[in-house]
Every structure is written in C-alpha cells, then in structure tokens.
Amino acid sequence: MSRPASAPAPRPARRLARRLPLVGGIAAGSVLLLAGPAFAHVSVQPGTAEKGGYATVNFKVPNERDNASTVKLEVTLPTDHPLASVMPEPVPGWKVEVEKAKLAKPLEMHGEKITEAPSKIIWTADGKGVEPGRFQQFPLSVGQLPEDADQLVFKALQTYDNKEVVRWIEPTKEGAPEPENPAPVLKLTAATEDGHGGGADAKDDAKHGRTTAAGQENAASDTTARILAVVGIVVGIAGIGFGLFAGRRRNA
Incomplete structure (x- = not known):
C-alpha cells in the first residue's frame, strides 16, 4: 500500500x-x-626571476577591508643589492613617484659608474583607489638583478583612506610559520644556459621603458585555476x- x-x-x-x-x-x-591565500597579502608576481638579468614584476595589492579603500602603496627597494634601473608602468588612476638615494658603494653598469639608485616607489591614488573586494597590480621593470643573492626583499606599506597603514615588512624565515605581515619576496634563480638571464629582451625593455603584462597574465591564470x-x-x-x-x- x-x-x-x-x-x-x-x-x-x-x-x-x-x-x-x-x-x-x-x-x-x-x-x-x-x-x-590567493588574496591574503601584498606580494610580488611572478615570484621568481633569473639572476643577473632584468625582469618585469607586479606588486599585487588586495584590499582586505570591508569599509575602506587602499589609496597608497610604498615599496622600499633593497639597499644590500641596489637596483640601478627601476621603471614603473603607468597605472590608470594612480600617480607614481620614484625616490633615489646615494649609494655607499658605486655600481658598474654597462661600463658606467652608478652613484645613486632608486630607493623607494610610491603609488598614490588620484581616484577611488583599490575598493573593497578588489585588487590592483603595479608593474615594475627592474634590473640588473644581482648574481650573488638568492632573493630580494621589498618592504611595503599599504595605506587605506581611513588612515590605517598595514606594514608588510616582516621577514619570512625558512622552516618557520609565515608571519602575519610578510614582506614581498622575489626569489632569484640561476640564469638559463642561453645566457639571456631574463636578459637581452628585458634589458631592451629597461632601456626604452617598455614593459609587458606577463605578470598580470600569470596572476590571472593562477586565480582562475x-x-x-x-x-x-x-x-x-x-x-x-x-x-x-x-x-x-x-x-x-
């Protein structure tokens, strides 16, 4: 039934x-x-580059707040391994300033002696900035990357429109838990056998101010996956x- x-x-x-x-x-x-984790903190993408060459990297900045927008990013460049060539790509809605400092030890680059180098990059929003639920990438052409280092650490300050400042400056130690506010790190790998090292094309980009969106495409692919x-x-x-x-x- x-x-x-x-x-x-x-x-x-x-x-x-x-x-x-x-x-x-x-x-x-x-x-x-x-x-x-994909949107947890300010990071460098792609996270690796070849020693001795040039590279285009992106500083990826997520907005971690629900009631404020990111309106400023300050990135301090490493002083132990100064970068003689640093060129930011224009980002719509943002102004950029490159600060320089005297070097304690001059650098030799393409047969020229370099006595000062970029020390800080400052992006300031002239519009809405990075709103809640969004992220922004800031492309930068850098070089010549050192051959005697395994990584470059870029300390960053993220400022919100409510005056809050998040300091992404804590070192990440191997074998230890990731700190709450880790500094962005660019890992350096051995140059490829063809000798480009990120190399001939990247050097031409650095000289003429041409940059690519490779880092943005990699980031988009990672997020999509x-x-x-x-x-x-x-x-x-x-x-x-x-x-x-x-x-x-x-x-x-």
Missing part, C-alpha cells in the same frame, strides 16, 4: 535532509580556506549529498 501523502518522511531521510545544510556549510568553508578547483570541490560535495539523499528516498 502506498503511504498517505501526509505521512512523515522516513527517519533516515529526515536526518540526511537535516545534514545537507551542514555539508553546504563545510563546502562554503572550503571555498574560504582555499581562496583566501584556484577558482575552478574550488568550484569542482563544491560541486563534488553537493553531488555526493544529493546522491545519498536520493538513495535513501528510494530505499525508504
């Missing part, structure tokens, strides 16, 4: 129905955990929950 329409659902089905919101909550939590992975996890969890629910209904 068929069960009357008003009869309550079997207990297993009712228990599963009550658990589905919990499954959804776990899935949503997974989204936050996996997506969060993370989003697709998270969507797959959520869909998988939802499918399992629906399958269990449907199976219990058939067996009831």
Whole structure:
C-alpha cells in the first residue's frame, strides 16, 4: 500500500535532509580556506626571476577591508643589492613617484659608474583607489638583478583612506610559520644556459621603458585555476549529498 501523502518522511531521510545544510556549510568553508591565500597579502608576481638579468614584476595589492579603500602603496627597494634601473608602468588612476638615494658603494653598469639608485616607489591614488573586494597590480621593470643573492626583499606599506597603514615588512624565515605581515619576496634563480638571464629582451625593455603584462597574465591564470578547483570541490560535495539523499528516498 502506498503511504498517505501526509505521512512523515522516513527517519533516515529526515536526518540526511537535516545534514545537507551542514555539508553546504563545510563546502562554503572550503571555498574560504582555499581562496583566501590567493588574496591574503601584498606580494610580488611572478615570484621568481633569473639572476643577473632584468625582469618585469607586479606588486599585487588586495584590499582586505570591508569599509575602506587602499589609496597608497610604498615599496622600499633593497639597499644590500641596489637596483640601478627601476621603471614603473603607468597605472590608470594612480600617480607614481620614484625616490633615489646615494649609494655607499658605486655600481658598474654597462661600463658606467652608478652613484645613486632608486630607493623607494610610491603609488598614490588620484581616484577611488583599490575598493573593497578588489585588487590592483603595479608593474615594475627592474634590473640588473644581482648574481650573488638568492632573493630580494621589498618592504611595503599599504595605506587605506581611513588612515590605517598595514606594514608588510616582516621577514619570512625558512622552516618557520609565515608571519602575519610578510614582506614581498622575489626569489632569484640561476640564469638559463642561453645566457639571456631574463636578459637581452628585458634589458631592451629597461632601456626604452617598455614593459609587458606577463605578470598580470600569470596572476590571472593562477586565480582562475584556484577558482575552478574550488568550484569542482563544491560541486563534488553537493553531488555526493544529493546522491545519498536520493538513495535513501528510494530505499525508504
């Protein structure tokens, strides 16, 4: 005999129905955990460049506040390994200033003696800045990268329109947990055998002020991959929950 329409659902089905919101909550939590690190702090992208060459990097600045916009970014360049050539790419809605400082030890570059080098880059918004839920990339052509170092550390200050300043200046130590406000780091790798080192084309870019959007494309690809992975996890969890629910209904 068929069960009357008003009869309550079997207990297993009712228990599963009550658990589905919990499954959804776990899935949503997974989204936050996996997506969060991609936008956690100011970083350099791509994170590596070849020693002895030139590179175009992007300082990626996410807005971590719900009620304020980022209106200023100050990046201090390393003094232990000064960079003689630093050229920012224009960013719509932002003014940029390059500060220079005298070098304690002059550099030799392309047969010329360099006595001062860029020491700080300052981007200031002349519009809305980086609004909540957004991020901005600031491209920079840098060189010549040192051959006797494994990384370059760029300390950064992020200022919001409510006067809050976040200091991304803490060193990251190998084997230790990541600090709360880590400084952006550019890892330096050995030059390739073709000798370009990021090299001939990048040097030409540095001399003539031409920059590329390679860092932005890499960042976009990384973000897209993370989003697709998270969507797959959520869909998988939802499918399992629906399958269990449907199976219990058939067996009831």
